[in-house]
Structures are given as structure tokens and as C-alpha cells.
Amino acid sequence: MTRIVQIVPRIGPGAGIPGVAWHLEQELGALGATVERFTYDDARRRPAAPWPKRRLARRFAHGWRIVWFSTVGTRRARAFLAERPDAVAICHNNAMVGDVYVNHGLALTHMRARGHSGWRVFRNPFQVFSYARDAIRYRGRTHRAVVALSAAAAAELRAVYRRVRPRVVVIPNGVDLERFHPPSADERRAAREALGLGADERVALFIGHEFARKGLSHAIRALPHAPGVLLLVVGGNGELIAQAQAEAEAAGIARRVHFTGPRLDPRPFLAASDMFVLPSAYEANALVVLEALASGLPVVATRVGYAPEIIMDGSNGFLVARDEVEIGARLAQLAEADPAEWRTRARASVAGHSWSAVAQRYLALADELAAERRAGG
Template sequence: MTRIVQIVPFIGPGSGVAGVAWNLEQQFRALGASVERYTFDDARRGRPRPWPRSKLMRRLARGWRVVWFSTFGTARARRFLAERPDAVSICHNDVMAGDVYVNHGVILGSMRARGNPAWLMVRNPFHIFVHLRDRARYRGRTHRAVVVLSQQDVAELRDAYGRVRPRTVEIPNGVDLGRFRPPTHEERVEARSALGLGTDERVAVFIGHEFHRKGLRYAIEGLRYAPSVLLLIVGGSDDIIAEANASAQGLGVGDRVLFVGPRHDLAPFLAASDMFVLPSAYEANALVVLEALASGLPVVTTRVGYAPEIVVDGDNGYLVDRDPLAVGERLEELAGLEDDELAGFRRRARASVEGHSWRATAERYLALADELLAERTAASRPGAPGGTEAKAAP
């Protein structure tokens, strides 16, 4: 039985790194592997601290958590792993330990995509810490393999850190094909009714908390070129929602923008929509793009992360520049389709991710784990380079 330890700051159903690790954990167990987790709370040994209320203090607390888990958490994680010599460890963030490191993003790449990276790095010293930490990670011998989530990741890593010493293996994220699926007619009507929508509107949905990086303003401005489209926005916080709403009102499209705030269950909002839009500046592999496609929505997105490998122009969506006109024209093109033509897009969207189940993704991780175990066993044999006999030789 393969034994897996996942190292991740937090784990649980949903999006982001925590959701990736949680989905892998479920599938590893379903495939017969033994799975343990090592989280920030485990490193803290069950001593939680109250989360600060002010925005500034929350920001400082997040930075402190990254630094602590990367340093003290690393030392404790290494002791934890030393007690499990037969396990293959998969690290998802922060900790400088583990056989496999999953690259969920390159901090310098994200800063460059937003423009003025030097200022963005200096403005937040924690970004500098992460960049230097990961430079040591990728150029050193901390990990035996690095999992990248898209082909673009390899170029991003080399551009940011130069030589990457561990071997890289592309394993894209998966999607829950049971939870995210094209809705029935009844489910679609119910989802729209809950939002106060009728059956005739053409609805584009945007999902994301970081409005600036995810490019919400391009979607809102794009409505000027998509007069038939209503934009449904899921995510955000009070201050950035207020800012985005003011922008929509100023552009004269406020009556076609609906903010619902952060939501845990995304399926109803995807069920209520006709298309998905994400003009993001940077992604490693946006889970929500796969979830939208699985829900049968054509996707209008930028050429970042895994999108160029899964979205085919005119087939299951469109790849666009980060430009309001380009975004708006494609949204209006989809909105103007006859019902049967849009249904064709929906079928092709779903078909494009049928091979991306979390089960298939977990199988690829376990295959990599088996390779690493075989290499470890071979290296430990007497006479092998680095083996016990070689170490004893004068």
C-alpha cells in the first residue's frame, strides 16, 4: 500500500490550494493509499490564535503565518517525515520539505503580470521572503520532483529562478465531474429564480476573490460591447465589491451587474449562467475554469495557466487578450447564438474536461509516488550510488 503524506497550510473542500489537497486526499484513499496530512495547525500543535479583525492586522497575520510555517513549520515537518520513512510526501505550500513540491504559482510571475513588479514586491516584504525562499527551493535539493500544473509553469519557473534542479512533471488539476455538471432544465430554472432572473437573459458569470488580478474590470468594461449580457459576480469582499460597483455605475452598465458576494457552493451560480468569463492576469491552473467547463459553460478567458491547453477557440470557448473590447465582443457573440448553437458549445465544454476527473489526477500522483519509491529503494541497495555499501567505502 502506497503511503502518502500531504503537507499543506490548510485543507478542506472548496477552491485554492486547500481544495486541491482535499480532493487529492479523497481520491488517494479511494484508490487504496494510506494518507496523512501535515497542516499549519498540526505544526502549531493544536494551539490556534484568534484571527485579527482589522484589515491591516489580518494582512500581517497572513504574512507571519507564511514565514512561521516556512521556518519553524519546516523543522517540525522534517521530524514528522523522519518518523515515516516509507511515505512519499507531497508539499503544497510554504514548508521546505517533501519528496514532491506542487507549484501552485510563482510569486514573481504574478507580480510581473500585474505590472510594476519591483514596486509590488517592495510594498509587501512578505513577497520578497517568498521569492527568496522559493529560489532556494527550486535551485536546491529540497525536493526530488516538482509538479507543475501547466506547460506555462515550466517557463515561469525558469524565468523567475533560472535553473530548476528537481525534475518537473506536469499534472494538471482535476475537477469533480459529479458536483459540476450541466444542470437539468429544472435546476437551471430554480437557480435563476433564486437570483431573481428570468429565462431569457444571457448571463455571464465571473468567479474570484481577487478582482484586480482576476480582471473583473475588463469584464465590467466589456459589457459596453456586450449589450445583451448580464454579468453575475461571485466572490470578493465588501470594499472591493463597492469599488467594482461604483465602476459599473460610472460606466453606465450597473443595471446589468449582479454582485452576490463570496459563496462556498458555486454549482448553483454556474447552473444559472450561459457562459463564464475570467480575464485574469495570472493563473497556475484555475480550478474554476475546469469547473465552468464541466458545468457546460463556454469559457472566455485569457491565455494564462492551463487555459491555452484546455480552451479551444470557437469550440468550447474563446481565448482573448486582457482588453474590454475583446472580452465584450466574445461575450456578445456567445449571447447572440441560437439556443441549439449554444447547446453545442455546452456539450463541447463538458466533453473537453471528461478526462480531468480528480480520480485521474490522483492516479498520476500515485504513479509518480511509485516511481520515487522505486528510485529510493534502488538507491538504498548495497553497491548503488549513495547506497549503504558506497557510503561505507573509504
């Protein structure tokens, strides 16, 4: 029986890296593997202190945790693995240990996508540390394989670090096909009533916390080119929402933009919507795109991350530039179309992306690496 240890700062249901690791833990266990975890709290040997309230203090605490888990945490993870010599270790972030490293995104590319120049990136000592650490990770012998979440991410990895020593395997993220599904008529009606939406209104949904990187401004400025389409925005914080509201007012479409703030469960908003829009500057593999498709929503997204590999123009959505005229035209096209046909095609396009199917690919890779180890490879 295969033994797997996942090394990840935090793990739990939800979005992001913690959610990916949690889904893999559940599905690998269901496939018969013995799965353990080694987290930041395990490395610290006690619960982490609460996050500071001030923004600057939070940023420093986040950077310090990255450094600590990459150094002290690495040493303690190695000791943990030494007691499990038969285990295949899958590392998700920061620690410099593990047979497999899952590349959830490159910090340098991420920062540049947020509009930070190279000089501004390298002014931050935590970013310098992360870049140098990952140069060692990708060019050295720390890991035996690297999982990229898309073909684009694999190409980006080689472009940034030039020479990548471990083998690179593309395994995209999955989606919970039971949790995310097209809504029934009653579910859709209830979701719309809760938001005060009429039955005939066409709604485009945007979900994300980093409004600038994920392109909310482009979605807002697309609305004058998509008459009658409402934009439902889930995520952000008070400051970001105020800025976006001001932009909507300046564009004269404030009445057509509705902000909910951050929400833990996106399903009611997916059920209430007709289409999903994400004009992001950078993604490794946006889980929310898969969740939208699984919920029967056609997706209008930029050609980043896994979107070009899952979105088929005119079938389950559209690939667009970060151009409000083009985005607006596609939203208008979807608003005028029969939603039932798009809903069927969107759902069908992710039928093979269950977390169980993804876990099977990770398990096959783990079995292969375990066999190589036994053979002395």
C-alpha cells in the same frame, strides 16, 4: 502499499490549495494509498489563533504564518517524516521539505500581475523571504520533483528561477465531475428564479475575490460591446464591490451587472448562467475554469495558466486578450449561439480531468520516487 504524506498549511473541501490537497487525499485513498496529512495546526500542536479583524494585522499574521511554517514548521515536518521513512511526501506550500513540491503559483509573478512593481514587491519583507526561500527550493536539493500545474507554469518557473534542479512534471488540477455538471431544466429554472433572472436573458458569470487581478474591470467594460448580456459577479468584499459598482455606473451599464458577494457554493450560479468570463492577469491553474466547463459553460478567458491548454477557440470557449472590445465580441457571439451545442462541447472537454485521473498521475510519480529510493537513487 504506497504511503503518502501531504504537507500543507490547511486542507479541506473547497477552492484553492486546501481544496486541491483535500481532493487528492480522497482520491489517493480510494486508489489504495495510505494518506496522511501534516498541517499548520499539526505543526503548532494546537489550533491556530483566529485571524485579526483589522486588514493590516491580518496581512502581518498571514506573512508571519508563512515564515513560521517555512522554518519551525519545516523542522517539525521533518521529524514527522522521520517516523515514516517509507512515505513519499507531497508538499503544497511554504515548508522546505518533501519528495514532491506542488507549485501552485509564483509569488513574484502573482504580485506583478496585481500591478506591483519589482521595487514594491521587494519592499515587503515577507515577499523577500518568500522569493529567497523559493530560490533555495527550486535551485537546491530540497525536493526530488516539482509539479507544475500547466506547461505555461513550468516555463514560467524556469524563466523566474533560471536553473531548476528537481525534475519538473506537469500535472494539471482536476474537477469533481459529479458535483459539477450541466444543470437539468428544473435546476436551471430554479437557479434563475432565485436570482430574479428571466428565462431568455443571457448571463455571463464571473467568480473571483481579487477583482483587479482576475480582470473584473475588463469584463464590466466589455458589456457595452455585448448588448443584452448580463454580468453576474460572485465574490469580492464590500469595498471591492462598491468600486466595481461605481465603474459599472460610470459605463452606463449598472443595470446589467449583478453582485452576489462571496458564496461558498458556486453551483447555483453556474446553473443560472450561459457563459463564464475570466480575463485574469495571472493564474497557475484556475479551478473555476474547469468547474465552469464541467457545468457546461463555454469560457472566455485570457491566455494564462492552464486556459490555453484546455480552451479550444470556437469549441468550448474563446481565448482573448485583456481587451474589452474583444471580450465583448466573444460574449455577444456566445449570446447569439445555440447554448445546447456549446454546453455539450464544454462538458466533453473536461471528461479526462477528473480528480481520480489526476490522483493516478500523482500516485504514479510517488511510486516512481519510492522505487528510486529503494534502489538507492
